[in-house]
Amino acid sequence: MSFKDLGLSPALLNALDAAGYTEPTPIQAGAIPIALSGRDVLGIAQTGTGKTASFTLPLIERLSKGRAKARMPRSLIITPTRELAAQVAENFEKYAANTKLTMALLIGGVAFGPQEAVLNRGADVVVATPGRLLDQFERGKILLADVQVMVVDEADRMLDMGFIPDIERIFSLVPPRRQTLFFSATMPKEIQRLVERFLNNPERVEVSRPATTATTVRQTLVRVKDRTPGAKRDALRTALDRDGVKNGIIFCNRKRDVDVVARSLQKHGFSAAPIHGDLDQSTRTATLDKFKTGEVRFLVASDVAARGLDIPAVSHVFNYDIPHHADDYVHRIGRTGRAGLQGEAVSLAGPEDGKSLAAIEALIGSKIELADFGKAKPKPEPEPEAKKAVDAPEAPKSADAPQSESKPADDKGRRKRGGRSRKKPDTTPESQEKSSREDKSSRNDRDNGKILGFGNDVPAFFHNS
Numbered sequence: 389m390s391f392k393d394l395g396l397s398p399a400l401l402n403a404l405d406a407a408g409y410t411e412p413t414p415i416q417a418g419a420i421p422i423a424l425s426g427r428d429v430l431g432i433a434q435t436g437t438g439k440t441a442s443f444t445l446p447l448i449e450r451l452s453k454g455r456a457k458a459r460m461p462r463s464l465i466i467t468p469t470r471e472l473a474a475q476v477a478e479n480f481e482k483y484a485a486n487t488k489l490t491m492a493l494l495i496g497g498v499a500f501g502p503q504e505a506v507l508n509r510g511a512d513v514v515v516a517t518p519g520r521l522l523d524q525f526e527r528g529k530i531l532l533a534d535v536q537v538m539v540v541d542e543a544d545r546m547l548d549m550g551f552i553p554d555i556e557r558i559f560s561l562v563p564p565r566r567q568t569l570f571f572s573a574t575m576p577k578e579i580q581r582l583v584e585r586f587l588n589n590p591e592r593v594e595v596s597r598p599a600t601t602a603t604t605v606r607q608t609l610v611r612v613k614d615r616t617p618g619a620k621r622d623a624l625r626t627a628l629d630r631d632g633v634k635n636g637i638i639f640c641n642r643k644r645d646v647d648v649v650a651r652s653l654q655k656h657g658f659s660a661a662p663i664h665g666d667l668d669q670s671t672r673t674a675t676l677d678k679f680k681t682g683e684v685r686f687l688v689a690s691d692v693a694a695r696g697l698d699i700p701a702v703s704h705v706f707n708y709d710i711p712h713h714a715d716d717y718v719h720r721i722g723r724t725g726r727a728g729l730q731g732e733a734v735s736l737a738g739p740e741d742g743k744s745l746a747a748i749e750a751l752i753g754s755k756i757e758l759a760d761f762g763k764a765k766p767k768p769e770p771e772p773e774a775k776k777a778v779d780a781p782e783a784p785k786s787a788d789a790p791q792s793e794s795k796p797a798d799d800k801g802r803r804k805r806g807g808r809s810r811k812k813p814d815t816t817p818e819s820q821e822k823s824s825r826e827d828k829s830s831r832n833d834r835d836n837g838k839i840l841g842f843g844n845d846v847p848a849f850f851h852n853s
Contacts, residue, residue: 390513413438428590497669518554604725610760707735
């Protein structure tokens with residue numbers, strides 16, 4: 389089957405040829421003809437199977453005639469993350485190259501002004517994250533009364549990120565007579581209830597059972613028995629420093645660990661950069677561009693990037709942390725093995741990850757293969773100072789150097805104050821004569837009533853005794 393068999397116009401076919409696309413994927417072949425007929429679509433497919441084109445191509449075909457009014461878009465595409473929204477917008481521009489359709493990208497982290505300028509000129513398609521779309525609506529900068537097609541992408545991720553109330557509100561703002569294209573990788577019960585509430589007798593297109601992983605991805609597991617973060621980072625570096633690892637995305641559960649792991653890799657000579665939700669949008673965009681061009685080899689990411697990256701040539705995915713939710717494992721490793729290429733997903737599991745790992749293996753229906761990439765060479769620990777002093781060789785003594793030794797305790801157990809070594813007594817005649825004079829002087833002072841040790845300030849009670 390070719391794209392021509394799906395009923396697309398020559399303008400779209402020429403754009404697809406220019407992009408190098410020749411055959412539709414199963415989800416595209418199933419969803420596009422139904423969407424072109426005007427029916428609602430419920431599309432279920434794993435990540436990396438071409439869902440974006442499944443809704444973008446029929447949307448362009450339907451909107452090819454007509455023109456949007458100011459602040460009143462004719463279609464709406466909602467995505468959970470900024471990165472995914474940017475990827476959808478990029479694909480739209482590629483497929484709509486031979487049309488006069490206009491598009492506005494509404495995402496957080498950037499200024500409102502440029503977005504408002506595009507909306508005021510009239511945008512046929514709005515690609516947005518839920519929060520920024522509602523912000524612009526509250527500001528009166530966008531009206532949704534003219535929306536003909538509404539697309540919800542990665543619906544299950546919306547659920548994970550807490551966007552379902554926002555999605556429900558957006559559905560209430562668009563006209564009830566509209567076409568809805570609803571896509572998701574998995575179908576939890578909450579998403580099923582959303583489908584039953586807002587879609588009108590949708591045609592279900594499912595090309596693989598929910599939560600399956602692509603056959604193009606080899607999955608391996610590395611056991612890390614040591615619980616220390618240093619041991620885990622050593623294991624990660626060993627997994628990275630192998631033949632065949634062209635590039636990779638490293639996933640952490642927490643944003644603070646993203647920064648720690650990225651700095652550690654940079655310190656050990658790896659080309660790595662962090663990306664997570666706390667970074668401003670310009671930094672995230674620049675980091676992604678560097679990763680796509682190969683300037684950055686390893687991208688250390690939180691789950692905010694798990695659904696938002698569409699980079700076909702990612703050779704490896706590394707789970708530095710086993711995800712808490714089994715579905716996230718499927719989304720993470722879907723970043724590799726895309727567009728028919730082979731990929732590998734390596735997961736580092738510690739003793740505390742048994743329950744999460746069991747849930748993942750139950751979800752995907754198979755055991756993850758154990759791998760042994762060898763152990764990273766441990767760095768020698770600094771030697772304790774006390775041990776250095778004991779093991780240090782004794783310095784050679786010069787024949788002319790004065791000799792000294794510590795005097796042992798005398799018969800009464802007394803030692804020199806402070807533990808210092810006592811010099812041997814000087815037995816020369818001059819020394820003995822000097823000592824005799826000092827003893828006589830001391831006895832004379834006592835005989836004369838002179839009190840020693842107080843200088844001129846003698847307490848009064850000494851005189852009264």
